[in-house]
């Protein structure tokens with residue numbers, strides 16, 4: 001290698017420009033952060049661990065509910081105070097303020113630039129403008145799977161961006177736009193790279209996973225020379241060949257969801273559906289303008305369970321939506337009793353600025369919304385607890401997340417079963433584990449006790 005080139009590399013190696021990164025929001029925002037960080041590293045930038053070590057800071061924001069907006073605006077303020085050079089991206093970047101101009105620029109006029117979500121190219125253009133790109137990108141320093149912010153053994157796989165629905169309580173489509181599906185070949189290539197880099201669990205995410213490919217008329221792509229349609233069922237079949245856990249999030253109960261149940265029964269993808277029902281009463285679902293509001297949900301849940309008895313169903317609901325009567329709320333509780341869902345979250349309705357539901361008549365008073373949410377949770381808690389209790393005595397597979405010690409100073413593995421997604425579901429505490437067990441490995445264990453959300457198990461020898 002010529003000396004001049006060596007000197008040039010040595011110089012750029014000694015002082016790569018450093019970018020600080022603050023990532024807020026949901027897994028979809030996390031994937032955006034991963035893509036930006038991957039691109040930064042691919043171009044030779046370093047990621048700084050603190051504000052003062054950074055030449056510039058990127059803040060990826062969330063704008064879904066008012067508390068998230070506040071948290072994002074505070075984070076931007078902190079980055080400006082601590083560092084001064086700040087580029088903002090993410091959902092909040094697309095939001096308008098009172099004067100009709102960009103909200104972030106209204107509150108924090110000193111930010112260098114603002115972009116909406118899913119805007120890696122735009123963010124990189126702003127980074128280049130304020131912190132010139134290093135001359136020698138060490139692209140070989142970036143693994144094929146990109147830079148991940150999750151532990152090494154699981155990763156989110158974003159298959160599309162945006163949403164074609166217009167649920168009246170949601171402003172995501174106005175921030176993230178209409179559905180844009182990623183080509184199936186790109187998704188499969190990323191999934192393969194992740195598995196090669198040690199990922200044991202792929203978490204498929206989007207705003208609406210069951211709508212994958214609708215925007216491109218289920219176009220056929222190619223993976224390993226084989227044609228595959230850009231469609232949820234075909235994607236699940238292909239992902240199921242990679243030999244790792246595949247977990248589906250944000251699935252809506254369209255008729256073709258029935259097609260993935262046999263893949264779950266056959267062990268190709270995890271028997272787990274994260275399916276946000278939001279309500280059970282037909283009139284409220286109509287007011288919410290929910291996709292698949294007219295589907296016969298209870299009948300379908302029973303049919304899914306019949307075909308795949310181990311199916312875990314997680315869902316979210318809203319209590320106290322505008323106009324919700326006591327009888328309609330009671331119908332929701334009756335639905336829970338009948339549906340026997342495993343994991344459930346419930347929000348008291350909270351008006352989000354810019355959402356059409358704010359204009360609906362007969363808002364439910366704040367105190368009553370909170371009271372209904374509490375009643376909902378108390379009702380569901382008994383169901384979830386009974387479903388967990390029914391697992392005592394069963395043998396399960398556990399993916400180890402970390403190692404720890406219990407009260408008796410015994411080494412235990414803390415992990416998750418097929419029924420538990422990271423961050424949102426419960427954990428399994430496994431005793432009697434060998435010294436060789438490490439995070440990212442699978443264990444087989446027998447459940448010996450159930451707590452409110454978690455399980456206690458003994459490793460099978």
Ligand code: SF4
Pocket residue numbers: 163164165166167170171172173207208291
């Ligand atoms: S399906 Fe409804 S709630 Fe989900 S992102 Fe689309 S508009 Fe929002």
